[in-house]
Amino acid sequence: MAAAGGGAAAGRAYSFKVVLLGEGCVGKTSLVLRYCENKFNDKHITTLQASFLTKKLNIGGKRVNLAIWDTAGQERFHALGPIYYRDSNGAILVYDITDEDSFQKVKNWVKELRKMLGNEICLCIVGNKIDLEKERHVSTQEAESYAESVGAKHYHTSAKQNKGIEELFLDLCKRMIETAQVDERAKGNGSSQPGAARRGVQIIDDEPQAQSGGGGCCSSG
Amino acid sequence: MSTHEGGQELGGDGGQPGWVCGERGWAWVSLAALPSPTSTPAGTAVEAALCRAVLAPLKPALWTRLRTLRAPELRQLRRRQIALRAGAGPPGAQGAGREGRSPAPALRSRIHARLAHLHAACAPRRKVSLLLAVCSDVYAGLARGENQEPLGADAFLPALTEELIWSPDIGETQLDVEFLMELLDPDQLRGEAGYYLTTWFGALYHIAHYQPDAGRAPQGLSSEARASLRQWHRRRTLHRQSHAGPQAELPFEEPWAAMTLQETSDD
Numbered sequence: 001m002a003a004a005g006g007g008a009a010a011g012r013a014y015s016f017k018v019v020l021l022g023e024g025c026v027g028k029t030s031l032v033l034r035y036c037e038n039k040f041n042d043k044h045i046t047t048l049q050a051s052f053l054t055k056k057l058n059i060g061g062k063r064v065n066l067a068i069w070d071t072a073g074q075e076r077f078h079a080l081g082p083i084y085y086r087d088s089n090g091a092i093l094v095y096d097i098t099d100e101d102s103f104q105k106v107k108n109w110v111k112e113l114r115k116m117l118g119n120e121i122c123l124c125i126v127g128n129k130i131d132l133e134k135e136r137h138v139s140t141q142e143a144e145s146y147a148e149s150v151g152a153k154h155y156h157t158s159a160k161q162n163k164g165i166e167e168l169f170l171d172l173c174k175r176m177i178e179t180a181q182v183d184e185r186a187k188g189n190g191s192s193q194p195g196a197a198r199r200g201v202q203i204i205d206d207e208p209q210a211q212s213g214g215g216g217c218c219s220s221g
Numbered sequence: 222m223s224t225h226e227g228g229q230e231l232g233g234d235g236g237q238p239g240w241v242c243g244e245r246g247w248a249w250v251s252l253a254a255l256p257s258p259t260s261t262p263a264g265t266a267v268e269a270a271l272c273r274a275v276l277a278p279l280k281p282a283l284w285t286r287l288r289t290l291r292a293p294e295l296r297q298l299r300r301r302q303i304a305l306r307a308g309a310g311p312p313g314a315q316g317a318g319r320e321g322r323s324p325a326p327a328l329r330s331r332i333h334a335r336l337a338h339l340h341a342a343c344a345p346r347r348k349v350s351l352l353l354a355v356c357s358d359v360y361a362g363l364a365r366g367e368n369q370e371p372l373g374a375d376a377f378l379p380a381l382t383e384e385l386i387w388s389p390d391i392g393e394t395q396l397d398v399e400f401l402m403e404l405l406d407p408d409q410l411r412g413e414a415g416y417y418l419t420t421w422f423g424a425l426y427h428i429a430h431y432q433p434d435a436g437r438a439p440q441g442l443s444s445e446a447r448a449s450l451r452q453w454h455r456r457r458t459l460h461r462q463s464h465a466g467p468q469a470e471l472p473f474e475e476p477w478a479a480m481t482l483q484e485t486s487d488d
Contacts, residue, residue, distance in 0.1 A: 017411055020374075029373025044413060045353045048360035050371035052416035069416055072378035079430070079441050080378075080423040086454065087411070 013063035016176050019085045021109045022094035023102040024073035027128040030159035031094060032068050035169055057173060064173050068092075073105075085113060089176045090122040092168070095143075097127040097156075098135040103143065110150050122175040123152035124168060131158040272344040280343055287396050295392040298429040305386045305431055328362050332384055340393045345404045348397060349414050356417050359384055374420070382424040395425050407457060 020028050029050050036053040044052065050070065057064040071077075071084045085091060093109050095102040106125055113121060125147045127138060140156070147154035153171065157164035288295070332355055339351040359380050363372055388394055398421045402410075409415055426446065442450070 015411070024375045029371075029375065032373070033371060045417070046357040046360050048364045048369075048371055049356070049377070051374045051377045051420070052413050054413075067411060067416075069419075070374040072374045074375065074379065077378055077423070077427060080427065082442055082447065083419050083423050083426075083450065086450065 013065055014177060014180055015065045016067070016089040016173070016180075017087060018066060018068050018090040018092060018172065018176075019088040020068060020070045020092050020094065021081070021085070021106075022073055022092075022126075023096070023099075023105045026073065026094045026096040026099070026102045027159045028073065028092075028094045029070060031092075031126070031128060031157060031165060032070065034159050034162050035165050036068065055169075057170075059170070059173055059177065062177055064177070066169070066173065081109070081112065082116060085117065085121075088117075088121055089179070090124065090172050092124045092126055092172070093152075094126045094128050095138065096129050097138050098129060098132050100137045103127075103138045107146070110152065114150065119151060120179065122172060122179060123147075123150070124155060124172050125152045126155045126157055126168060128157050128159060130156045130163065131160050268346070269344065277343045284396070287400075288392070291396065291399075294429070295395060298391055298395055298425065301428050301431045302386055302388075302391050305428060325362065325365070328358055329384070329387065332358050333387075333389055336388055336390070336394055339397055340390070345401060348401055349405070349409075349418075352397075352401070352421065353414065353417060355384070356381070356420075378420060378424060381420060382427055385421075385424050385428060391425070391428070394421075395429075398422050398425060402453065403457075410457065 020032060022028050032053055033050045036050075036055050043054070052070065053068045055066045055068070057066060069084055069088070071081065091109075091113055093106040095106045110123060110125070113123065125143065127140075127143055144154045153175075155164055155168045155171075157168060159165065335351050335355045335358065339348055339355070342348045342351060356377075359377065360372060363376050363380050385391060385394065398418060401418055402422065405414065405418070410418070426442075430443070
């Protein structure tokens with residue numbers, strides 16, 4: 001009954017928390033709205049909100065519940081970061097490819113996340129607004145090699161044109177599943193206090209009645 | 222199989238619910254071990270009965286104690302709130318505010334009424350649904366006019382902060398938020414209610430640590446705040462992962478709206 005080992009088994013669902021970080025105006029909210037298609041979604045407190053969004057996925061038979069926590073990008077709220085990223089399985093760090101400063105901000109977040117959470121958290125660095133390629137101020141090569149150097153993956157997206165977003169989230173989910181499986185195995189081997197217990201990876205039993213048809217793998221968006 | 226994970230079972234060892242004095246004040250323990258009220262009518266009934274029989278009679282004494290324990294922090298919060306008001310323009314002024322646009326005066330009065338109800342309410346569920354109702358109001362205030370696109374944290378956090386700057390009794394709101402952070406089920410803390418509770422906590426922290434002289438926000442969480450968060454986290458995750466079955470089902474769909482209808486008697 002309790003979550004342990006073999007998370008990939010049928011009937012289980014992973015529950016992941018992903019935090020969204022980046023300067024104001026880089027398009028964090030548009031990105032995640034594109035992905036979750038919050039419009040007319042009355043599951044949340046109000047359809048006017050896109051600060052907390054959820055998505056259910058089925059990746060190769062593994063069911064995933066994704067909770068996406070948006071953060072305010074204004075500098076004056078920077079100190080609040082830890083209360084949001086605490087407990088996260090993944091972080092999406094967004095910059096605007098036309099704004100060098102926003103990339104610098106991402107680097108600061110990476111430093112802080114690695115310092116506070118170590119390597120347990122899956123990092124995605126996302127260059128958004130590739131529809132504005134002509135005004136690019138952050139070189140692709142620089143961004144990609146930076147991401148590699150800090151153990152993150154780099155993606156290019158356009159929320160406006162709905163490009164690259166599906167891939168970003170799918171990839172992140174796969175990496176979080178892998179991390180969770182490693183944790184489960186460690187736990188199975190009897191190592192005490194695995195990272196998962198603290199970071200709150202939850203593998204929960206699914207009710208059999210839960211429909212299997214709808215919302216297949218990344219079908220929407 | 223789950224015993225090694227330390228899950229408390231109702232009626233089992235340590236299953237006696239009660240108030241305990243923790244490092245940061247009093248906390249109600251083992252409510253989280255109840256069958257999830259969101260999934261079973263029986264669970265909801267048990268929780269409601271507990272609130273009426275245990276929580277309600279204790280509330281005045283508990284709150285007096287909490288106010289005493291947190292007096293210095295609450296005083297600082299109120300001082301900073303007043304400092305921020307000075308820079309925020311008159312309440313209800315259109316477009317005014319250090320932290321963002323202010324909503325229409327009618328909306329602001331509604332928010333103040335809800336904050337008062339939030340404090341008067343006894344049942345945690347009722348408190349949570351009122352807190353989320355205030356969030357909806359804040360979004361409604363932001364969505365006035367042309368922009369009907371859903372809004373993210375860049376817009377919401379400043380707007381909520383602005384509302385709390387004008388809250389008539391910010392100290393009580395702070396205690397309400399801390400109270401709920403101690404009490405909510407870990408599943409709820411990772412869901413929508415947890416997100417907004419975190420955001421309230423953040424907005425209040427931002428206000429409490431505003432530096433009027435420097436005219437700027439805190440540059441990092443203070444070491445006390447970090448330590449306190451760590452303690453809180455440890456306390457609240459001790460018994461996690463022991464839940465299984467129906468409780469864990471659909472963790473993101475919390476029927477707060479339904480609860481608002483059910484629990485109208487306690488405020």
